Amino acid sequence: MAAHIIVAGGGIGGLATALALSRQGHSIDLLEQAPAFAEIGAGVQLGPNATRRLLALGLGKPLAAIAAKPDALTVRSADSNAVLARMQLGSAVEHRYRAPYYSVHRADLHALLLKAVRAQKKVALSTGARIVEARRDDDFVCVASANAHAWEGDALVGADGLWSTVRQQVIEADTPPHATGHMAWRAIIAQQALPAAMRCNGVEVWLGPKLHAVAYPVRGGRLLNVVVIAESTSTGDVRDWDQAGSLAALQSATGRSGAGLQKLLEAMPAWRTWALSDRPPLKNADQMASGRIALLGDAAHPMLPYLAQGAGMAIEDAVALAEALGGVDAAGVPQAFARYAAARWQRNARVQARAHRNGTIFHATGPVRLGRDVAMRVLGALLLDQPWLYAG
Structure with a gap:
């Protein structure tokens, strides 16, 4: 049993989603608005909650090859440089949480995921595909891009970031970030x-x-x-x-x-x-899925960088979405998306709220x-x- 799923966005969240879904047997159209699959930025911290899921996707060895494994987290005064607090990372965290704490270059993580996705026969990659229209009914979804291409599928996943176009199809009367x-x-x-x-x-x-x-x-x-x-x-x-x-x-x-x-x-x-x-923290599951359309990562719940969990929550979303769609055919997509949103929204909202609080502190x-x-x-x-x- 499988479905044909359109994933909008070729960043870390979109690639993780395409990989996780294709491993479940679904066929994927992955659409990236840029002319090439690439990633800007520099560092990403991956806590055990994120690395545990990447390991489950079969990425353990290539991830270890690109990562640094920080030995400790140390907090200092910006004025005096005095140590305020310290926590051991390394083997201590790996033993406690059954997964390592890594720090990686964003481009390296993106390239690792892209290579894994390209190895999946059920994933078709398209670039220069900036979505300008999305339509749905009870049985299918259809999206059109600015370059006059169109795709039809059983479901649409918006992994298209903070300024998501797909989000407008899930949340009525939405306000901009x-x-x-x-x-x-x-x-x-x-x-x-x-x-x-x-x-x-x-x-x-x-x-x-x-x-x-x-x-x-x-x-x-x-x-x-x-x-x-x-x-x-x-x-x-x-x-x-x-x-x-x-x-x-x-x-x-x-x-x-x-x-x-x-x-x-x-x-x-x-x-x-x-x-x-x-954006404000999520208020309910309806802000993550509606019918045959689901959101993940920053498209659903942007994370301020005060808890270092933006990539982590997108990766968690991707794996949870694949789990919800496991063994599901086209007819079961709306119910699977509802399960996904119900399972994820409260945790994501908690991380959003904690990041806000950390910024103040x-x-x-x-x-x-x-x-x-x-x-x-x-x-x-x-x-x-x-x-x-x-x-x-």
Whole structure:
């Protein structure tokens, strides 16, 4: 028993969906609006909840080959560089949650998934396929692209990101994403280009007033990924995830941090930037599926990067969707999509809400910041560990 499913979006979520569904025997049309399958950005943290699912998709060996395995998560003051809290990762997390904690280059993860999808005979890949219209009735769905191509299938999955076109078919009177007032700067550098004292084998986090920074290794530890998020107004296209940035613009938004973090920021060869936009947490299952159309990843529930779970939740969605469609034919798609949405919406909403809360805590000022730092020093790993998330 199988169905013909159209997947809109060729990013990490869309590729994971195509792979998981094709392994269940479904035939897939995977549509990517860009002229080629590619990924922008740099680092991605993959908690055990995400890697466990990637391992289940048969990607264990190739994933280990591209990943770094951070040894610890360390939180510091952006002003003094003093350690506020620390949690062991590495083998400790892998033993506790039955899956590793990895950090990877986004392009490497995307390429790994794309190679696995291309090896599936039931997946047809199309590029330059920007969807401009989607129609459905009780028995089928049909989508048309800007280049005048059309596809018909038993179901449509919207994995087309924050500015999803497919989402409009699921949520009536939907509103566009809203600006958060936060900007992100990212940079990447070869570890060998840094002084030994600045090289990083773990996940390092710095917390400061209205900002935080994260650094961690990718590409087997050879590169260091650095991200700074600060409260700043965007002057560019809010839909552009890859704008040119600079250290001067970053410092204008954040001021100069303490010497430890400042030296790292000054060592970066170049900066890219983007504005963070968001939606409220999911309210019910109806916001993830309707009839023969389902949403996943950022199309359903964009994740602010304060819990490092954007890719993780999209991967979880992909596997859950495939599980719901296991053994299902075309007639059973609407019921399977309803099961998928019912199983996923509350967990996704919880992660969204926790990411919002973390953003407030990370960027705290005044007495709240002092209280946060005291709590971290006292409770340490108890505050950093996330059993409800990583074991899920």
